[in-house]
Amino acid sequence: MNGSEFRSRLVSSVNYVFFLCALAFLPTSAASADNEVAPLNYFLHSYGPASMPTMHLGWVFVALLAVIFVIISALLVVAVFRNPPSEDSHQFGREDEGMPWIYIGTGISACILFALAIYTLITLNAIAKPTHAPALTLTVTGYDWWWKVEYEDDDPTRSFVTANEIHIPVGQPVLVKLKSADVIHAFWVPMLAGKTQMIPGLTNQQWLQADGEGVYSGQCTQYCGVQHAHMGLEVVAQTEDEFRTWQDAQRQSVVTVSAIDVNAGQKLFLDQCAGCHAIRGTEAVGAHAPDLTHLKSRRLIAAGLLTNTPEHLVQWITHAQDLKPGARMPSMVLTATEISTLSAFLSTLN
Numbered sequence: 001m002n003g004s005e006f007r008s009r010l011v012s013s014v015n016y017v018f019f020l021c022a023l024a025f026l027p028t029s030a031a032s033a034d035n036e037v038a039p040l041n042y043f044l045h046s047y048g049p050a051s052m053p054t055m056h057l058g059w060v061f062v063a064l065l066a067v068i069f070v071i072i073s074a075l076l077v078v079a080v081f082r083n084p085p086s087e088d089s090h091q092f093g094r095e096d097e098g099m100p101w102i103y104i105g106t107g108i109s110a111c112i113l114f115a116l117a118i119y120t121l122i123t124l125n126a127i128a129k130p131t132h133a134p135a136l137t138l139t140v141t142g143y144d145w146w147w148k149v150e151y152e153d154d155d156p157t158r159s160f161v162t163a164n165e166i167h168i169p170v171g172q173p174v175l176v177k178l179k180s181a182d183v184i185h186a187f188w189v190p191m192l193a194g195k196t197q198m199i200p201g202l203t204n205q206q207w208l209q210a211d212g213e214g215v216y217s218g219q220c221t222q223y224c225g226v227q228h229a230h231m232g233l234e235v236v237a238q239t240e241d242e243f244r245t246w247q248d249a250q251r252q253s254v255v256t257v258s259a260i261d262v263n264a265g266q267k268l269f270l271d272q273c274a275g276c277h278a279i280r281g282t283e284a285v286g287a288h289a290p291d292l293t294h295l296k297s298r299r300l301i302a303a304g305l306l307t308n309t310p311e312h313l314v315q316w317i318t319h320a321q322d323l324k325p326g327a328r329m330p331s332m333v334l335t336a337t338e339i340s341t342l343s344a345f346l347s348t349l350n
């Protein structure tokens with residue numbers, strides 16, 4: 001092998017290894033980010049029996065495929081540097097010469113793929129059903145671009161509706177029925193469970209369970225229009241007591257506070273917002289926007305876009321189309337007095 005030939009072989013094998021390393025490390029560098037920075041990080045963290053088996057499956061896949069990658073790369077580099085048996089490098093050996101290697105390679109690959117398929121089926125079976133009957137059933141309906149969350153109860157007066165924030169008791173399996181009001185969405189809270197599609201006219205279901213208290217981010221994972229990226233949700237896992245307290249508070253209708261500005265704000269709400277939004281205990285029964293009965297109890301507004309502060313509420317109400325262009329809520333044109341009375345009213349929605 002002369003010098004220039006050696007160099008060109010070296011360059012081609014180094015290029016190959018670089019290229020594959022880049023492919024291999026792209027996803028891992030994102031996955032190693034901090035939990036807070038990468039809230040959907042499901043490759044390193046899992047907090048319940050509906051997601052743990054799939055995370056382990058992912059680890060086994062990556063480990064095995066990394067080993068295969070290293071072996072294949074080494075073989076390739078050896079092949080590039082091996083001198084061809086014939087002096088004329090353009091003349092190949094007899095056609096059937098390498099056949100045993102092809103049989104061996106195909107045989108090994110088939111065995112590995114078969115084993116992975118079996119392991120995948122075992123994993124699917126492990127997450128198919130919770131170990132005991134779900135303690136709680138709720139229905140989540142996807143809308144462009146937010147989530148309606150209904151807590152059912154045999155006694156309909158104890159059922160209630162909220163939006164974008166799901167509370168569950170820790171350590172208990174929860175059954176989630178999934179629907180869509182418009183296009184296909186998909187419900188995904190990666191640290192707790194896999195993805196399930198929400199298809200108009202169908203009710204799918206999945207279960208999830210959080211084994212630790214905390215807030216778990218979720219995201220729509222089926223492209224559903226311009227604001228798909230801003231269709232987030234949160235699952236808040238609480239102790240049984242905290243969960244019951246939250247649930248009892250959510251069941252309450254609003255109690256109208258008698259104060260001049262609050263009453264003016266409520267009147268304005270009924271005039272301008274009630275066509276879309278509902279507030280239990282008032283005449284506002286709009287069904288195509290988030291229920292605002294306990295708006296203040298939520299951590300975030302507009303499906304994860306903003307934190308729920310009085311300033312953000314005003315910004316959202318007056319500039320919804322700048323903050324979330326295309327959202328199904330217009331930017332409302334309000335005077336300063338209207339904004340202050342409306343804010344006074346909204347601040348009573350505990």
Ligand code: HEC
Pocket residue numbers: 144145146163164227269272273274275276277288289290292295298300301302303313316317324327328329330332342
């Ligand atoms: C044409 C229907 C419509 C009208 C009118 C409307 N909204 Fe909305 N509103 C929506 C929709 C749809 C969303 C969800 C937007 C999203 O997140 O994509 C929303 C979201 C909100 C949110 C955030 C709720 C949450 O939990 O994320 C608040 C607060 C809100 N609207 C307040 C108001 C107020 C106050 C008015 C009246 C001044 C009003 N809206 C008028 C449709 C409407």
Ligand SMILES: [Cu+2]
Pocket residue numbers: 185186220221222223224225228229231
């Ligand atoms: Cu979507």
